[in-house]
Amino acid sequence: MGIRLLINAARFAVTFMVATVAVFIFMRAVPGDPAQIALGVNATPELLAETRAEFGTDRPLPVQYFDWTLGLFRGDFGTSYVTRRDITPLILDRVQVSLILVGLAMAAALLIAVPLGTLMAVNHRRISGILLSGLSQAGVAVPGFLAAILLVVVFAVGLGWFPANGWTPPGEDFGDFLRRVFLPVLALASVQGAILTRYARSAVLEIMSEDYLRTARAKGLGRTEALVKHGLRNAAIPVLTVTGVQLAALIIGAVVIERVFVIPGLGSLLLDAVGNRDLLTVQSVVMVLVAITLTINLLVDVLYTVLDPRIRKKA
Amino acid sequence: MSEHLLEVKDLRVSAGERTLVDGFNLELGTGERVGLIGESGSGKSMTATALMGLLPEGVSAAGSIRLAGTDHDLVGARDSRMQRIRGNRMAMVFQEPLSALNPLMRVGPQVAEVMLKHRTVPNRRAAAAKAVEMLASVRLPDPAEAARAFPHQLSGGQRQRAMLAMALANDPALLLCDEPTAALDVTVQRQVLDLILESVSRRSTGLLFITHDLSVVASICDRVLVMNNGRVVEEGTTEQVLTRPAHAYTRGLLAASDLEATDSGGRLFTVASAAAYVPPKIVSPPRRGTTTGTTTATRAARPTLPDASARTDHPAPATPAEQPDRGRGAGAVEPLISVRDLVRTYRRGRTSLFGAPAEVQALRGISFEVAAGQRFGVVGESGSGKSTLLRILAGLDQPTSGSVKVAGNEVAGARENELRQLRRELQIVFQDPMGSLDPRMRVRDIITEPLLLPGESARTARHAERAAEMLRAVDLPPEALDRFPHQFSGGQRQRISIARALIGEPRILVADEPVSALDVSVRAQVLNLLSDLVDRYNLTLVFVSHDLGVVRHLCDNVVVMNQGLIVESGPTEQIYEDPQHGYTRTLVASSMSLRSEMAGRAMDSREEVTSQGEGQ
Numbered sequence: 001m002g003i004r005l006l007i008n009a010a011r012f013a014v015t016f017m018v019a020t021v022a023v024f025i026f027m028r029a030v031p032g033d034p035a036q037i038a039l040g041v042n043a044t045p046e047l048l049a050e051t052r053a054e055f056g057t058d059r060p061l062p063v064q065y066f067d068w069t070l071g072l073f074r075g076d077f078g079t080s081y082v083t084r085r086d087i088t089p090l091i092l093d094r095v096q097v098s099l100i101l102v103g104l105a106m107a108a109a110l111l112i113a114v115p116l117g118t119l120m121a122v123n124h125r126r127i128s129g130i131l132l133s134g135l136s137q138a139g140v141a142v143p144g145f146l147a148a149i150l151l152v153v154v155f156a157v158g159l160g161w162f163p164a165n166g167w168t169p170p171g172e173d174f175g176d177f178l179r180r181v182f183l184p185v186l187a188l189a190s191v192q193g194a195i196l197t198r199y200a201r202s203a204v205l206e207i208m209s210e211d212y213l214r215t216a217r218a219k220g221l222g223r224t225e226a227l228v229k230h231g232l233r234n235a236a237i238p239v240l241t242v243t244g245v246q247l248a249a250l251i252i253g254a255v256v257i258e259r260v261f262v263i264p265g266l267g268s269l270l271l272d273a274v275g276n277r278d279l280l281t282v283q284s285v286v287m288v289l290v291a292i293t294l295t296i297n298l299l300v301d302v303l304y305t306v307l308d309p310r311i312r313k314k315a
Numbered sequence: 316m317s318e319h320l321l322e323v324k325d326l327r328v329s330a331g332e333r334t335l336v337d338g339f340n341l342e343l344g345t346g347e348r349v350g351l352i353g354e355s356g357s358g359k360s361m362t363a364t365a366l367m368g369l370l371p372e373g374v375s376a377a378g379s380i381r382l383a384g385t386d387h388d389l390v391g392a393r394d395s396r397m398q399r400i401r402g403n404r405m406a407m408v409f410q411e412p413l414s415a416l417n418p419l420m421r422v423g424p425q426v427a428e429v430m431l432k433h434r435t436v437p438n439r440r441a442a443a444a445k446a447v448e449m450l451a452s453v454r455l456p457d458p459a460e461a462a463r464a465f466p467h468q469l470s471g472g473q474r475q476r477a478m479l480a481m482a483l484a485n486d487p488a489l490l491l492c493d494e495p496t497a498a499l500d501v502t503v504q505r506q507v508l509d510l511i512l513e514s515v516s517r518r519s520t521g522l523l524f525i526t527h528d529l530s531v532v533a534s535i536c537d538r539v540l541v542m543n544n545g546r547v548v549e550e551g552t553t554e555q556v557l558t559r560p561a562h563a564y565t566r567g568l569l570a571a572s573d574l575e576a577t578d579s580g581g582r583l584f585t586v587a588s589a590a591a592y593v594p595p596k597i598v599s600p601p602r603r604g605t606t607t608g609t610t611t612a613t614r615a616a617r618p619t620l621p622d623a624s625a626r627t628d629h630p631a632p633a634t635p636a637e638q639p640d641r642g643r644g645a646g647a648v649e650p651l652i653s654v655r656d657l658v659r660t661y662r663r664g665r666t667s668l669f670g671a672p673a674e675v676q677a678l679r680g681i682s683f684e685v686a687a688g689q690r691f692g693v694v695g696e697s698g699s700g701k702s703t704l705l706r707i708l709a710g711l712d713q714p715t716s717g718s719v720k721v722a723g724n725e726v727a728g729a730r731e732n733e734l735r736q737l738r739r740e741l742q743i744v745f746q747d748p749m750g751s752l753d754p755r756m757r758v759r760d761i762i763t764e765p766l767l768l769p770g771e772s773a774r775t776a777r778h779a780e781r782a783a784e785m786l787r788a789v790d791l792p793p794e795a796l797d798r799f800p801h802q803f804s805g806g807q808r809q810r811i812s813i814a815r816a817l818i819g820e821p822r823i824l825v826a827d828e829p830v831s832a833l834d835v836s837v838r839a840q841v842l843n844l845l846s847d848l849v850d851r852y853n854l855t856l857v858f859v860s861h862d863l864g865v866v867r868h869l870c871d872n873v874v875v876m877n878q879g880l881i882v883e884s885g886p887t888e889q890i891y892e893d894p895q896h897g898y899t900r901t902l903v904a905s906s907m908s909l910r911s912e913m914a915g916r917a918m919d920s921r922e923e924v925t926s927q928g929e930g931q
Contacts, residue, residue: 125372211414217369218409219429219481220402222394229428230417309465310418 105188117200139194244300346519350536412474423462472503533912692870742816748808806837
């Protein structure tokens with residue numbers, strides 16, 4: 001198990017380094033001089049040269065790369081060429097918002113998906129199972145922004161139970177945070193939950209026909225007892241895989257929901273930065289996303305090892 | 316004994332309109348051992364599942380099942396009632412020991428669970444201790460270690476022992492076994508069977524043993540029920556049923572499983588030709604277990620067919636007159652296959668940062684030659700390296716060192732395009748007839764594929780003619796050409812595989828356990844077909860199998876492999892009659908044939924009579 005972890009950590013490091021090179025080259029390949037963008041078309045050559053020196057873009061590319069990478073490791077993303085402000089505090093702020101939003105949404109999705117998927121699998125021949133299955137199909141088909149708008153219309157505008165948009169950090173006013181975060185989390189979780197439910201259903205369905213569940217029943221365990229004691233942990237493995245992939249995709253994919261609810265998340269930051277041609281901010285957000293995705297993969301892998309003893313042996 | 320342990324009356328199992336088991340009756344006394352024989356689809360497993368009350372959804376049972384000590388009918392009983400009986404009064408051992416154990420749970424807790432569930436132990440600690448005790452009672456080498464192991468860390472035989480420990484933990488009155496040894500190696504099978512027999516005798520547990528293998532039944536059951544198409548067609552004592560079968564189906568089954576009897580043409584009996592079959596008779600059984608004894612019994616029991624007396628001295632099949640020629644041919648001409656000092660080593664993944672990764676020595680320096688026209692058997696258990704050898708012969712894998720020449724082509728170091736010639740000369744029929752045929756290809760395309768040039772269609776007149784001819788050769792109807800593999804039975808699929816292998820007119824046919832997945836009656840047909848085709852097309856046959864009976868029937872020379880080495884080689888009869896190596900002796904002694912088991916029975920029953928006499 002130790003060696004598996006080491007290999008994974010090494011893979012993490014290598015992938016991250018490769019990503020820094022790739023991102024840096026792609027960003028420099030984009031046409032447009034940051035100084036020119038910052039100053040506009042009417043800038044004098046002297047001013048341009050001065051600004052380039054200020055940004056450091058007049059130095060050779062390898063120097064710029066190492067400067068940027070070293071900054072990354074110190075937690076310093078540099079100063080935006082467009083807003084002339086420090087990127088680091090901005091990103092920290094946004095990452096926090098995104099992680100809270102997506103984390104809560106994914107947790108809620110799992111809370112919906114695992115029991116519902118199991119129920120659907122157990123009753124897959126009965127009307128209730130078929131109905132639930134149809135409902136989850138519909139959930140998969142509904143786009144996130146539509147769910148979000150519907151929720152706003154019903155709960156914020158119609159019933160007035162929750163504010164329609166905005167964000168309060170949990171440290172500031174926890175009650176307000178909860179009220180504001182409820183609808184966006186629900187919007188994200190309903191779509192993600194529907195997808196995960198499908199996977200949970202098929203995982204449990206597959207487990208149900210496994211020989212060891214029959215063995216458990218032959219020992220005298222009841223249907224539910226056998227499923228809970230012997231089935232769910234086995235079914236958790238494929239569900240975990242999908243959860244990991246979805247989680248990574250959602251960090252940025254939540255941007256639509258962020259827009260609807262006017263939440264200052266990472267996705268919104270990325271979109272704005274792309275719109276403003278704010279190269280360094282885009283570059284920074286992408287690196288943060290890479291780091292988050294790799295961390296999720298690492299965690300999923302560790303969880304595999306915890307769940308499945310067969311993997312431990314293979315290393 | 317007035318009351319039976321188990322009384323099944325008119326059990327009917329049906330799935331909707333379809334009846335799977337019809338009118339099943341059984342009375343089983345305390346400590347009695349009853350065998351339930353049938354081929355796949357006969358309803359034997361369904362019967363056992365119905366007894367346990369574990370029928371799948373949509374399948375229902377009717378009739379009556381009564382188990383002594385429970386005062387109600389098990390048919391239609393509430394599941395909560397059945398839960399108290401399952402694993403307690405009545406337990407079951409399943410076929411595939413790996414999938415029947417929870418892969419994520421240690422073995423000890425899995426055994427302990429059944430005791431905790433039925434509260435036959437006071438607490439968890441006692442359950443854990445009793446679990447180790449149970450694992451010890453099924454003779455696992457290190458029971459405490461086994462209890463801490465996960466199922467994948469045990470071997471197949473050990474897993475089945477653990478299953479048995481689990482089933483016997485609450486000392487059930489009735490044990491159901493569903494093909495418990497079908498997935499095990501020959502030597503392990505014998506050990507597990509002995510263990511089951513010993514365990515149930517010691518505890519006076521009633522045993523219902525489900526199997527397709529008549530020799531297994533002969534070795535452990537008192538009485539036998541034969542099922543076909545959901546009905547019991549014959550019932551009686553093991554002796555009676557296996558030596559004087561009354562029903563045509565039983566006779567057919569018996570004839571087809573008896574690899575030591577051949578008809579006047581030297582072919583195995585099939586269900587169709589069973590009328591001429593003479594079941595084994597028990598003539599003064601000698602001591603059990605020793606090889607010489609077994610074969611003497613076999614000899615004595617050999618059927619007295621018109622030409623049997625002439626064959627007895629040359630039990631090798633096919634054309635015994637040609638055999639000496641083949642033997643001499645091996646020395647005189649260049650051998651068709653020549654393997655010299657073949658070594659194949661695999662590297663395992665690293666398990667530690669330090670030290671070299673573990674190496675698996677699949678083949679540890681083997682040499683042999685196969686002459687043209689020979690029927691060459693390769694016998695070995697799982698892990699013996701026979702599959703690796705096969706892959707290398709077919710050019711699908713490279714030797715680590717040594718030389719392998721197949722029909723003049725050197726495999727070692729050959730590049731992919733150099734192996735094309737070799738693959739034209741050597742074709743394989745694989746074990747699993749379902750898995751080795753592409754489910755989305757029509758039979759026509761499967762069979763003609765080896766002939767096609769790149770981009771060529773399988774529907775040209777020339778190829779259609781060849782495909783039809785091959786189908787005729789393997790006794791399949793011409794309309795089979797346009798069907799898909801799943802529309803055929805296992806035996807038919809294996810015929811398709813054979814047709815595909817032979818269409819390119821190879822000189823060597825390699826058969827990798829081609830009949831191990833087939834039912835007994837089909838097995839005989841496929842073996843006969845294989846034998847006929849080898850003669851008709853002058854093929855050299857390399858036949859890989861764990862089943863000594865099949866190899867003995869089919870092959871004239873054999874090598875015995877164990878742990879990557881050839882431990883013994885020579886003419887088949889010599890190896891079987893007089894094995895020199897310890898491993899070969901164990902293998903021969905462990906392998907079960909109908910006749911040797913019947914002989915063993917007679918011996919045992921005589922012993923029983925003697926001991927009873929002494930007791931009185």
